Amino acid sequence: MKTMNKSDLKLIAVLERTGGFASAQELHQILRREGDGIGLTTVYRALQSLVDDKIVDLLRREDGEAIYRLCGDGHHHHLMCKSCGDTVEIEGGAIEKWANTMAEEFGFREVGHTAEIFGICSKC
Amino acid sequence: MKTMNKSDLKLIAVLERTGGFASAQELHQILRREGDGIGLTTVYRALQSLVDDKIVDLLRREDGEAIYRLCGDGHHHHLMCKSCGDTVEIEGGAIEKWANTMAEEFGFREVGHTAEIFGICSKC
DNA sequence: CACAAAATGAAAATGATTTTCATTTTCAAA
DNA sequence: TTTGAAAATGAAAATCATTTTCATTTTGTG
Ligand SMILES: [Zn+2]
Ligand SMILES: [Zn+2]
Ligand SMILES: [Zn+2]
Ligand SMILES: [Zn+2]
Numbered sequence: 124m125k126t127m128n129k130s131d132l133k134l135i136a137v138l139e140r141t142g143g144f145a146s147a148q149e150l151h152q153i154l155r156r157e158g159d160g161i162g163l164t165t166v167y168r169a170l171q172s173l174v175d176d177k178i179v180d181l182l183r184r185e186d187g188e189a190i191y192r193l194c195g196d197g198h199h200h201h202l203m204c205k206s207c208g209d210t211v212e213i214e215g216g217a218i219e220k221w222a223n224t225m226a227e228e229f230g231f232r233e234v235g236h237t238a239e240i241f242g243i244c245s246k247c
Numbered sequence: 248m249k250t251m252n253k254s255d256l257k258l259i260a261v262l263e264r265t266g267g268f269a270s271a272q273e274l275h276q277i278l279r280r281e282g283d284g285i286g287l288t289t290v291y292r293a294l295q296s297l298v299d300d301k302i303v304d305l306l307r308r309e310d311g312e313a314i315y316r317l318c319g320d321g322h323h324h325h326l327m328c329k330s331c332g333d334t335v336e337i338e339g340g341a342i343e344k345w346a347n348t349m350a351e352e353f354g355f356r357e358v359g360h361t362a363e364i365f366g367i368c369s370k371c
Numbered sequence: 372c373a374c375a376a377a378a379t380g381a382a383a384a385t386g387a388t389t390t391t392c393a394t395t396t397t398c399a400a401a
Numbered sequence: 402t403t404t405g406a407a408a409a410t411g412a413a414a415a416t417c418a419t420t421t422t423c424a425t426t427t428t429g430t431g
Contacts, residue, residue, distance in 0.1 A: 146418085291387095292409085
């Protein structure tokens with residue numbers, strides 16, 4: 124972790140405030156909406172640097188778009204209704220264990236994972 | 248799984264021949280190199296349809312590019328190296344149980360899930 | 372202050388994927 | 402075999418996230 128410039132701090136602040144994942148474009152819009160004139164390029168650069176410094180996690184949406192979250196954020200998974208879109212945040216203890224076990228078994232390190240459950244909720 | 252047209256079959260054939268993962272662009276180039284004048288659009292369409300029919304897996308390279316591979320039988324998950332792209336298909340017994348438990352707890356039905364693990368493999 | 376390095380952002384470039392749309396192929400009914 | 406509608410095809414244009422360029426501004430230090 125080298126330096127930490129003004130933009131890096133701004134991005135960390137937004138990520139803290141919003142919690143969860145957000146794309147670069149979304150984070151840029153949020154900052155703009157709040158009156159910050161930061162440029163999209165700078166947002167990308169700050170996120171890149173934060174990822175390099177392992178301060179931020181980079182994952183991918185289903186369509187491939189990059190999404191970011193603060194490392195150490197309360198990690199959780201989602202249960203989403205395919206019909207109405209309602210989403211519940213759930214604990215993933217079993218998943219964490221599974222991911223670590225499997226990764227270890229195959230000699231992987233710096234392990235991460237994604238896991239989502241979807242179905243039809245009781246209201247639908 | 249509805250119909251299976253000529254292009255779908257071509258793509259399946261290439262994927263069989265090459266084994267492992269390849270991007271749409273790469274698969275298109277391979278077909279072209281082999282003298283097939285198939286269009287890039289058609290390659291994308293065929294892959295989409297094969298993914299919908301669960302005949303091929305869609306994963307993502309580290310840069311977000313979509314990569315495809317013929318899927319083995321049965322339900323499984325992936326452990327992929329972020330660096331070299333090597334992928335292992337793994338059992339997900341714990342996941343299945345977890346997904347069902349959570350879904351039941353929140354009253355969801357027709358439940359499905361996705362789960363992928365990624366990290367750095369021993370060779371990298 | 373002066374000056375070099377670092378940061379910034381507008382605009383252009385990139386590159387994968389999708390959309391449009393006119394044309395061709397397929398295929399079953401007549 | 403002929404015919405018309407539906408499905409398939411692909412070239413070109415459109416999208417859209419991300420990166421690159423490059424001229425300008427800010428920062429830090431002597
Ligand atoms: Zn619902
Ligand atoms: Zn988890
Ligand atoms: Zn698979
Ligand atoms: Zn590897």
